[in-house]
Amino acid sequence: MATNAGVPQGSVLSATLFLLHINDVLMPGIYGYADDSTVVERYQPSPRASRDQIQSEREAMVERVNLTLQAVFDWGDANLVKFNASKTQACLFTAKRTQLTLAPSFRNVSLKYTDRLQLLGFEISSNLNFGRFIESKAKAAARKLGVLAKVRRYFTPGQLLTLYKAQVRSCMEYCCHIWAGAAKCHLAALDSMERHDKRLIGDPNLVKTNLISLKYRRKVASLSVFYRMHFGVCAQELHNLIPPSPFHHRTTRRSASLHPFVVDLPRIRTKRFATSCIVRTAKEWNKLPASVFPSDYSVAVFKARVNKLLLSQCASPS
Structure with missing residues (x-):
């Protein structure tokens, strides 16, 4: 049976051909892996914003999502790709208790908000509780x-x-x-x-x-990912999440105890933010001695040295 659109399943080239086919649909605000694509939008009102201002920001965010989804729909029509609106999910990540009544739509189908999303086998809840x-x-x-x-x-x-x-x-x-x-x-x-x-x-x-205990392995894994993100061996969006270096500390006496790659921690107001991946790992990152950083970029060397450091701390008497 002839294939009019798409790529045949089972071929060693299928995944590569599919990625080439959909590459131009990954416009700003869309992130994809294989056949899983995610549209991301956000709003960030000021802390003193009124309820009406927040509602206006939310409506503008939903409108931006709708425009992106319409662009995806138009691209699909032009490239013989059919998207299933019934399999499309929407999730609002927020700490606010006010419900968002305005929902985005895709192919004239209003998308229902879910309290969690499944992305590549990883479940993310709307309140970021894992x-x-x-x-x-x-x-x-x-x-x-x-x-x-x-x-x-x-x-x-x-x-x-x-x-x-x-x-x-x-x-x-x-x-x-x-x-x-x-x-x-x-x-x-x-x-x-x-x-x-x-x-x-x-x-x-x-x-x-x-x-080695799971606790220490989680810490090594987090620091290894942070190492790659810090040096930009990742997507640019991830690299941009790394806090900048605190250059204003470099001339102080305190700077003598810091390694060259220390980052400036943002102001922390909530426990949820304090335990988030970037902030939590940045604190551990700043505590590392300069000796764990190889002269040239090497995740393997860095990981081995951090692992050795943590094991020595675990073995030493408290």
Whole structure:
């Protein structure tokens, strides 16, 4: 059967050809990965804005979303691509309790607001609470750990450790640099899975020397991502999120204790902002000694040195 539009599935070139085909639809405000595309708009009123001003800002934001969606629809008509409006979701990320009654529309279909979005296997709630996502990962890890427990007699402790790292731990660390600042009550479910695995492996010495805690691995992962973002080895939008260097501190006595890549932390008003990925990691970043930064850009070297530093801090008496 001939293909009139799109690319055939199963070919090694299908993904590349599809990306080439939709490349020009990724206009400003649209971000995509494979066949998942997201339209992003925001408004940022002043802290003293009135309710009417906030409503006006919201209406203008929805209008901008509608214009972008209309451009996507027009591009699809011109390039033989059909978009399914029923599969399109809208989510409003805000701390305000006032509901947004005006909804964007796509192909003359009003989009319903959802309280969470699924993006590439990662769930983001409208209030940026990652408890539900972490709980789902803990349950998935528990199922995998249960399978591992049933077949443990067929494997040595070393093999069980390898299987845990590949199958269970990887599940509990997906996108961990984003949600690592979640409440301790949510992270406790993952720590519980880790304790179960240590008992499953059955060799305390092997576990002690080869299994780093999830807490420290999350910290290393966050710092490694921040390292790439700081030096611009990422999308420009991510690089722009990194706070600038505080040049006004460089002539003070305090600057002697800072490494050359220290960043200036923004003013923090809420706990939610303080535990967000960039701010939380920037605090850890500024505490690092200059010795962990390689002379030339290298994520591998930086990651190894940070890991060694954290392990030495963990081993040293408090």
